[in-house]
Amino acid sequence: MVQTYGVASESPTTADPIVHAGVAPGEGDALLGSDATPRKPLREGHATLQSSVGNLANTIIGSGMLTFPLALASAGIIPGMITCIFSGGVAAFGLYLLSLCAAKAPHRRASFFAVAEMTFPRAAIFFDAAIAIKCFGVSISYLIIVKSLMPNVVAALYHDLTSPDTNPPDWALSGHVWISLLMVVLVPLAFLRKLDSLRHTSYIALFSVAYLVVIVVVCYFFPLKGTQAPGEIRLIKLSPQFITTFPVQVFAFTCAQNLFPIFNEIRSNTQHRMNLVIGTSIGSATLIYEIIAVFGYLTFGSKVGANIIAMYPSTSIFIAVGQLAIAILVMFSYPLQVHPCRNCLDKVFHAGHVAHKISATGEDEIEVEDEHGGSPDMSPLKHTLLTIAIIASGFSIAYFVDDLQMVLSFVGSTGSTTISFILPGLFYWKLTRDEPDASKTLSKASLALTAYGVCIFIFCLSFNIYKVIYPSGPTTSH
Numbered sequence: 018m019v020q021t022y023g024v025a026s027e028s029p030t031t032a033d034p035i036v037h038a039g040v041a042p043g044e045g046d047a048l049l050g051s052d053a054t055p056r057k058p059l060r061e062g063h064a065t066l067q068s069s070v071g072n073l074a075n076t077i078i079g080s081g082m083l084t085f086p087l088a089l090a091s092a093g094i095i096p097g098m099i100t101c102i103f104s105g106g107v108a109a110f111g112l113y114l115l116s117l118c119a120a121k122a123p124h125r126r127a128s129f130f131a132v133a134e135m136t137f138p139r140a141a142i143f144f145d146a147a148i149a150i151k152c153f154g155v156s157i158s159y160l161i162i163v164k165s166l167m168p169n170v171v172a173a174l175y176h177d178l179t180s181p182d183t184n185p186p187d188w189a190l191s192g193h194v195w196i197s198l199l200m201v202v203l204v205p206l207a208f209l210r211k212l213d214s215l216r217h218t219s220y221i222a223l224f225s226v227a228y229l230v231v232i233v234v235v236c237y238f239f240p241l242k243g244t245q246a247p248g249e250i251r252l253i254k255l256s257p258q259f260i261t262t263f264p265v266q267v268f269a270f271t272c273a274q275n276l277f278p279i280f281n282e283i284r285s286n287t288q289h290r291m292n293l294v295i296g297t298s299i300g301s302a303t304l305i306y307e308i309i310a311v312f313g314y315l316t317f318g319s320k321v322g323a324n325i326i327a328m329y330p331s332t333s334i335f336i337a338v339g340q341l342a343i344a345i346l347v348m349f350s351y352p353l354q355v356h357p358c359r360n361c362l363d364k365v366f367h368a369g370h371v372a373h374k375i376s377a378t379g380e381d382e383i384e385v386e387d388e389h390g391g392s393p394d395m396s397p398l399k400h401t402l403l404t405i406a407i408i409a410s411g412f413s414i415a416y417f418v419d420d421l422q423m424v425l426s427f428v429g430s431t432g433s434t435t436i437s438f439i440l441p442g443l444f445y446w447k448l449t450r451d452e453p454d455a456s457k458t459l460s461k462a463s464l465a466l467t468a469y470g471v472c473i474f475i476f477c478l479s480f481n482i483y484k485v486i487y488p489s490g491p492t493t494s495h
Contacts (some may be wrong), residue, residue, distance in 0.1 A: 081269025125129020268429030438470025
């Protein structure tokens with residue numbers, strides 16, 4: 018049987034081979050559909066299970082983990098740990114629904130846009146715009162972290178390798194200089210088309226995460242000289258600040274933007290293998306977040322800041338290497354955000370157009386994206402221009418903005434909730450509502466996931482805007 022890229026599969030024709038323009042005799046016989054038009058052979062994935070887990074886990078574990086101790090401080094240890102597990106479980110459910118939707122998309126052409134065309138075609142372009150904004154915001158947060166950490170790393174390493182009385186040059190202590198220099202490394206990685214090409218950088222980045230876990234555990238049991246005395250520590254403490262930090266937990270588990278590329282690239286993308294990828298990635302991220310949150314909060318208490326690694330005295334080479342490891346982590350995570358951002362912007366500037374045609378069997382057939390998630394005619398020039406635009410604009414914003422928590426809160430309450438909860442629930446419900454054998458319980462759960470996402474979107478976004486307008490609470494005139 019010859020399978021097309023479309024929704025319908027076609028039976029082999031018994032007619033004599035027809036030679037088409039651009040197809041040599043005998044070369045394209047097996048590629049002809051029943052309507053006698055050339056068809057490309059089915060693409061197969063080449064990514065391993067390990068590389069898929071590594072890329073998805075690296076997409077999850079990023080800058081959000083640095084703020085988890087602060088989220089724990091705003092709720093207390095017990096509620097904070099519960100909400101962490103809850104956020105991970107809900108995120109895993111959203112990924113599971115997306116994987117079920119991906120299986121209904123054309124062969125290894127799954128994407129938010131392709132699924133949206135099958136469910137809400139008129140809104141597909143707006144979905145991709147929301148995803149692009151989300152990924153763009155996350156990439157900015159990574160650059161902000163690099164800008165804040167590198168001066169501390171340079172100062173600590175310089176004092177350790179030279180005389181403690183000497184200071185490094187002023188340019189080496191400028192975060193603006195460092196993000197400018199590191200763009201030399203990030204730009205080539207951001208131009209890569211396949212996620213699997215980034216598997217080696219993902220492994221390096223995950224090693225950086227392990228080093229951070231070692232830091233927070235060791236520094237709790239063996240505090241370094243110069244460590245700030247801890248503030249108040251509570252098992253239960255629900256404060257208004259929890260509303261601000263909860264979106265950070267939502268953001269910390271967001272990786273839905275890269276689930277479809279992983280589904281397209283992994284070998285034998287069965288539901289069982291996708292469940293392994295999702296479960297392993299979310300489970301390991303949850304465990305890491307819990308360790309960092311608990312030990313980070315126990316070390317600093319209510320005085321903990323939005324960036325846990327920046328709380329430790331950078332005079333220690335042990336901490337300096339850890340800060341450098343986190344800088345490397347976010348550096349190698351940066352391309353994992355540019356990749357889906359570029360593909361979604363491609364759909365937006367492609368005017369949301371996906372060609373439809375009727376196959377010889379009379380069934381609707383969709384011409385969807387290429388293997389990388391781009392539109393069929395995404396040229397190298399378009400790929401280059403979009404990548405340059407994302408990098409240049411993100412770099413410009415990160416150059417002038419320093420508030421990491423603000424960026425994470427807004428990204429978490431808007432883009433992260435949209436692609437992690439709202440869209441997966443809506444997509445699955447729409448795709449299965451007319452299927453007689455579809456699980457009614459799962460369908461109701463998908464709608465509940467969407468409602469949950471809408472509530473978080475509205476409530477947390479409103480509160481974040483309120484905090485921007487009234488950073489210390491509203492003032493009253495007398």
